[in-house]
Amino acid sequence: MCPLYEGFPAIVYSGLWTLKVYRKLEKSFPKPIKVIFFLTDAPPAFSVKIENGDFEIEILNDLNDPQDLDGLECDGYIALPTEILYGGVEGIKKGIGEETVKLKNFETLAILGKLFASV
Amino acid sequence: MVEKMSALERILTVLEGNIPDRVPSFCLGGDFDFVEKFMKSPYALTDEDMKQLDKDKISFRIPTMHAVIAKFCPPDRLPAGIDAKIDMCWQLPNMGLPFKLDTVNDYVTNSGGYYKVVIRDEGIPHWWYAGPALLTKEKIEEYWSKTNNLRPDESSVRSFAKTRKTMLNKYDIVVAQGEPGPFENCVFGIGLANFARFARKDPSYLQQHIEFQWETFEEPMLKMIMRTNPDVVMCGDDYGYNTGLQMNVKTWRKFIKPILANYVKIVHDEGAKFILHSCGNLHEIFPDFVEIGIDGVESLKPKSNDLKMYREKYPEITLVGTIDDSEMLNLETPEGVRTSIKKSIDTLGKKGGYIPGPTNFLLDQPPENIVACYKAIQEFGGY
Numbered sequence: 276m277c278p279l280y281e282g283f284p285a286i287v288y289s290g291l292w293t294l295k296v297y298r299k300l301e302k303s304f305p306k307p308i309k310v311i312f313f314l315t316d317a318p319p320a321f322s323v324k325i326e327n328g329d330f331e332i333e334i335l336n337d338l339n340d341p342q343d344l345d346g347l348e349c350d351g352y353i354a355l356p357t358e359i360l361y362g363g364v365e366g367i368k369k370g371i372g373e374e375t376v377k378l379k380n381f382e383t384l385a386i387l388g389k390l391f392a393s394v
Numbered sequence: 395m396v397e398k399m400s401a402l403e404r405i406l407t408v409l410e411g412n413i414p415d416r417v418p419s420f421c422l423g424g425d426f427d428f429v430e431k432f433m434k435s436p437y438a439l440t441d442e443d444m445k446q447l448d449k450d451k452i453s454f455r456i457p458t459m460h461a462v463i464a465k466f467c468p469p470d471r472l473p474a475g476i477d478a479k480i481d482m483c484w485q486l487p488n489m490g491l492p493f494k495l496d497t498v499n500d501y502v503t504n505s506g507g508y509y510k511v512v513i514r515d516e517g518i519p520h521w522w523y524a525g526p527a528l529l530t531k532e533k534i535e536e537y538w539s540k541t542n543n544l545r546p547d548e549s550s551v552r553s554f555a556k557t558r559k560t561m562l563n564k565y566d567i568v569v570a571q572g573e574p575g576p577f578e579n580c581v582f583g584i585g586l587a588n589f590a591r592f593a594r595k596d597p598s599y600l601q602q603h604i605e606f607q608w609e610t611f612e613e614p615m616l617k618m619i620m621r622t623n624p625d626v627v628m629c630g631d632d633y634g635y636n637t638g639l640q641m642n643v644k645t646w647r648k649f650i651k652p653i654l655a656n657y658v659k660i661v662h663d664e665g666a667k668f669i670l671h672s673c674g675n676l677h678e679i680f681p682d683f684v685e686i687g688i689d690g691v692e693s694l695k696p697k698s699n700d701l702k703m704y705r706e707k708y709p710e711i712t713l714v715g716t717i718d719d720s721e722m723l724n725l726e727t728p729e730g731v732r733t734s735i736k737k738s739i740d741t742l743g744k745k746g747g748y749i750p751g752p753t754n755f756l757l758d759q760p761p762e763n764i765v766a767c768y769k770a771i772q773e774f775g776g777y
Contacts, residue, residue, distance in 0.1 A: 289519040
């Protein structure tokens with residue numbers, strides 16, 4: 276048996292799956308949205324597309340540099356090292372101030388928060 | 395005839411060694427597979443249920459799945475409830491965020507172990523303990539230097555206490571909160587092989603590690619939980635294999651029993667009851683459970699334990715669980731489950747001291763069997 280996802284994509288998938296199985300995904304994300312998550316010290320980056328109560332994850336094996344995020348079509352992204360992610364909200368805020376977190380659209384943080392809260 | 399009791403009165407009456415209005419029921423929780431099956435079954439949470447449960451801020455998180463457990467309530471608590479009441483369930487507060495050890499070059503949990511999240515090929519998530527990280531003294535000693543990362547988070551404990559109170563007041567369900575015990579915390583970090591090696595060749599080092607974990611996060615977490623005034627605390631510490639203990643009984647008595655006795659004392663000093671969750675065959679240490687005053691022991695798979703003997707020889711201890719989750723609840727028909735529950739209650743519950751429920755987290759059992767289990771406890775549980 277080969278796992279579909281491991282690591283950070285699997286954590287995010289678990290949150291999305293949990294919301295979907297309880298039919299809460301559409302309520303949580305009423306509008307279609309596409310965001311990219313990138314743990315800079317634990318690639319690969321991946322995109323999450325949420326639409327009509329369903330979701331898709333796509334692994335972005337070719338994305339190796341956070342600077343390349345600007346060229347991708349999406350509603351938001353966040354690139355950060357694992358230790359900042361595990362520092363919680365305060366750690367991420369600090370990381371934004373110190374520019375160790377690269378963020379487009381603050382809603383991406385809210386999405387991450389909702390997914391972490393459901394797992 | 396005893397007047398109808400609340401779930402809390404029922405559970406406390408049993409744990410105090412008295413006879414309640416009926417046999418209470420217990421559910422540890424359920425994993426992702428069970429929640430998926432349940433939500434595809436005729437018993438699934440309805441939009442109306444979800445609206446009420448969301449309003450009450452009931453947790454949908456897996457594996458505690460309080461929302462699913464609330465679904466088993468009678469309609470006076472939840473209008474579309476299944477009426478197969480679960481009286482008590484479990485919850486572990488957050489034990490802190492993973493942190494990095496340089497000697498390991500990876501992130502570990504507060505016990506010093508790895509947890510892994512895997513999405514299986516059929517798309518269902520799976521979270522589980524993946525192995526010990528502290529395999530050398532160098533790694534163990536770096537872990538000892540990380541006390542800042544190991545301090546428990548009181549805000550998480552307070553938030554979970556609110557959940558506990560809502561579950562009790564709105565849904566008449568006792569949430570037994572707790573934390574992992576000393577053996578699990580120790581072996582999840584250093585591994586069972588190191589535990590056995592140190593116990594034999596370097597006992598003072600093993601003692602030092604166990605005491606470090608007790609002082610750094612086990613005792614502080616337990617005291618935080620007790621400050622929220624729980625009625626029942628349940629700690630998980632798997633001591634058994636199917637056929638016996640994972641270690642020599644003398645080793646358990648030397649290294650684990652004293653710390654477990656500390657857990658029980660702290661809980662009893664605050665007037666609460668203490669239940670131990672431990673899988674496997676526990677017959678060698680049941681007399682020790684009596685000695686340190688444990689009120690109830692949970693799991694107790696019937697194929698691994700002589701439950702009738704426990705009931706007769708150790709009436710002080712409430713037997714919690716005992717309903718075989720891996721074979722009977724998985725393979726039987728609902729009618730077969732009903733018959734089995736009747737037999738269990740007849741054998742173990744006639745004199746009190748019994749809180750039946752599946753022996754572990756619900757995994758892939760048919761939801762209709764789980765509903766049949768709790769309906770049968772109501773049907774045959776009268777005193």
